[in-house]
Amino acid sequence: MKKMAKSKLLCVQPVPRTIVSCRDRQGRNNALVVGFTANVSLDPAMVMVGIVPTRFSHHMVKESGCFVINLPKKGYEKEYNYLGSRSGRDEDKFAAMNIQWKDGECINAPILTDCPVSIECSVVESTQPGTHELFIGKVEAVHVDEEYLDEKGGILWDKMDLL
Numbered sequence: 001m002k003k004m005a006k007s008k009l010l011c012v013q014p015v016p017r018t019i020v021s022c023r024d025r026q027g028r029n030n031a032l033v034v035g036f037t038a039n040v041s042l043d044p045a046m047v048m049v050g051i052v053p054t055r056f057s058h059h060m061v062k063e064s065g066c067f068v069i070n071l072p073k074k075g076y077e078k079e080y081n082y083l084g085s086r087s088g089r090d091e092d093k094f095a096a097m098n099i100q101w102k103d104g105e106c107i108n109a110p111i112l113t114d115c116p117v118s119i120e121c122s123v124v125e126s127t128q129p130g131t132h133e134l135f136i137g138k139v140e141a142v143h144v145d146e147e148y149l150d151e152k153g154g155i156l157w158d159k160m161d162l163l
């Protein structure tokens with residue numbers, strides 16, 4: 001027999017483990033852990049990230065109109081925990097953690113090169129029904145480490161040891 005849970009919070013599980021990277025107008029890079037991440041459209045391919053307006057990253061995505069969703073793999077726990085608990089408002093998170101990155105190819109945001117998958121997105125719209133502003137992003141490119149691609153460019157998700 002089912003009973004009512006006490007809390008309604010975060011009742012869709014498991015929460016995805018993603019790191020969103022972004023850049024401000026001055027060219028400063030930042031990244032934060034985002035659990036509010038989802039696929040929202042197949043054609044065109046679109047995804048969504050939810051960011052609380054008080055996060056330092058929020059104004060970067062708002063201003064630049066773009067972001068990268070990075071999927072971390074096992075071994076990246078230290079960086080993941082740091083990026084999800086410290087703010088770029090107080091420190092240069094990339095320098096503090098020696099985050100490896102390169103410029104996006106389609107958008108103006110950094111790609112975390114130690115993550116096996118990085119998804120470049122440009123914001124098409126946003127809405128804020130509650131605590132998080134939901135940024136809907138058109139998928140501009142999906143970068144995948146070569147070892148996780150088959151000969152036709154298909155992604156070998158099962159081979160990946162994601163966090």
Ligand SMILES: Cc1cc2nc3c(=O)[nH]c(=O)nc-3n(C[C@H](O)[C@H](O)[C@H](O)COP(=O)(O)O)c2cc1C
Pocket residue numbers: 030031032033034035036037050051052054055056057058083084085086087088089132
């Ligand atoms: C597991 C986990 C999931 C999180 N999910 C979100 C999220 O979906 N949206 C959000 O705005 N913050 C989320 N956070 C909190 C931010 O990652 C955290 O506040 C971060 O320090 C913000 O960094 P910033 O101020 O440099 O942008 C999450 C943190 C953790 C540990």
